[in-house]
Amino acid sequence: MSKTGSDVILERMMSLHPKIIDLTLDRVWRLLHAVGDPQDKLPPVVHLAGTNGKGSTQAMLRAGLEGAGKKVHAYTSPHLARFHERIRLAGELISEAALTEVLDRAYAANGDETITYFEITTVAALMAFVETPADYTLLETGLGGRLDATNVVDKPALTIITPISIDHTQYLGDTFAAIAGEKAGILKRGVPCVVGPQPDEALDVIEARAAKLGCPLLVHGQHWHMWEERGRFIFQDETGLLDLPMPALIGPHQLENAGAAIAALRHLGFDEAACEAAMRDVTWPARMQRLRHGPLVDAAERAELWLDGGHNPAAGETLAKVLADMPPRATHLICGMLNTKDIAGYLRPLAKVADSLTAVSIPGEANTLPADVTARAAKDVGMEATEASSVADAIALIQKTDPECRILICGSLYLAGSVLKANG
Structure with a gap:
């Protein structure tokens, strides 16, 4: 561009x-x-x-x-x-x-x-x-x-x-x-x-x-x-x-x-x-936003694709409550965070409601946590975790094992911004 x-x-x-x-x-x-x-x-x-x-x-x-x-x-x-x-x-x-x-x-x-x-x-x-x-x-x-x-x-x-x-x-x-x-x-x-x-x-x-x-x-x-x-x-x-x-x-x-x-x-x-x-009439992007159109949605095929930019322990608690109240469906997180955030505090409540986490680095962001660090933090709080090189690759990995799941991209407003750009 x-x-x-x-x-x-x-x-x-x-x-x-x-x-x-x-x-x-x-x-x-x-x-x-x-x-x-x-x-x-x-x-x-x-x-x-x-x-x-x-x-x-x-x-x-x-x-x-x-x-x-x-x-x-x-x-x-x-x-x-x-x-x-x-x-x-x-x-x-x-x-x-x-x-x-x-x-x-x-x-x-x-x-x-x-x-x-x-x-x-x-x-x-x-x-x-x-x-x-x-x-x-x-x-x-x-x-x-x-x-x-x-x-x-x-x-x-x-x-x-x-x-x-x-x-x-x-x-x-x-x-x-x-x-x-x-x-x-x-x-x-x-x-x-x-x-x-x-x-x-x-x-x-x-x-x-x-x-x-x-x-x-x-x-x-x-x-x-x-x-x-x-x-x-x-x-x-x-x-x-x-x-x-x-x-x-x-x-x-x-x-x-x-x-x-x-x-x-x-x-x-x-x-x-x-x-x-x-x-x-209120609209506010990246606050538990359902993505319904765009190339990432197309890649998700039959899976629901959601986006949230919350990034601190209180946001993790809130997001966990939202997911717990949603209709039952396997839920997989795609997560990228900044290195200034309390990642364990954010992920701990989500470990109770998510089936897995795929960690990514935030594109173009100098202060991103490397994906392997995020994955290790997720494992430390009891989550099944792996890594991917991008959000698109993470969606593809999840699709192979659970094609009709709920996918939530989360952890940072900066990650959310890159997703909205990539999704058109």
Whole structure:
């Protein structure tokens, strides 16, 4: 595939990356000031942080807002197949021409100063957002919250903290309390915050921070509740009870994400029709996504082919529950992971529900775990495991022994992105 103008500029931006990533907002503030402080001119902002569920919650919130006829900017990361996925302008993925132009301006304004890839592309996204009219801006943190490049809006309309678990310990700490302290850094004085289900240690930190800043909290289990009843999604808060369709995204964990999105919509003043749209119209790739078309699906023949990008122990627990609730069928994993992840913690719960694992390395990713390391880790937690040189080869190997099975490709959003590219 030939390189686009945006590809060239993004590669150029990588050369500006500091040798050591130090979480700080100094570089971001410098560049924001150089380009006219777009963070102060955005449509009303909803800022999301959390370990798991940020993207799904944002996607449901966007579906609800758009269902109510609103124009919505959205910023998320990482992308799966193309960088353009990170930036939605008034509901549409940013065009190649617009992306190239705004990246070029951000790069020129930065000069030769060091800045991370995420920082400079976040500034470019904010520049694009202020130049296209919209009703709301949804900003998802990349890492943490307190020192995340998105944490530059002084007075968002609302903040959301989705479930916190252990991940990115080299940057955020290795306890629920430490990580919650970083995520709670998105709280702003007097601005309400929707809080999804949390470990007690995490919730204690969030509540203490909110008390200092006078932030009204809308906490799961206190101010809002949700549950499934007879195939319907039931939500209740102080305003009343809603009887809604189940979320279009698969898995019991999506009920938690849906609850946070509905709590946000209700706080923002939207009606039941918007809440129904949030459940019905949401799409979010690589979150227990059934692949139905493309060359990899053709190669799988009679097997079901699924894709999930979860990559930490909490995601492994969640995925195991999803698989356990699905109709009985032999299930084989194709797994590739980054070397920064807790692979044993991720695979341990999956060992209880999967019949085998075929390990692959993530194509084009310097930080991939080698396939033999992933296979060894799977064996260590009691899984039958082998290796393959690619996802396509892994599908072929599984097909030879179990042609009518369920195949789940999992372990990394980067692997998921390469699969979506390969599958067209």
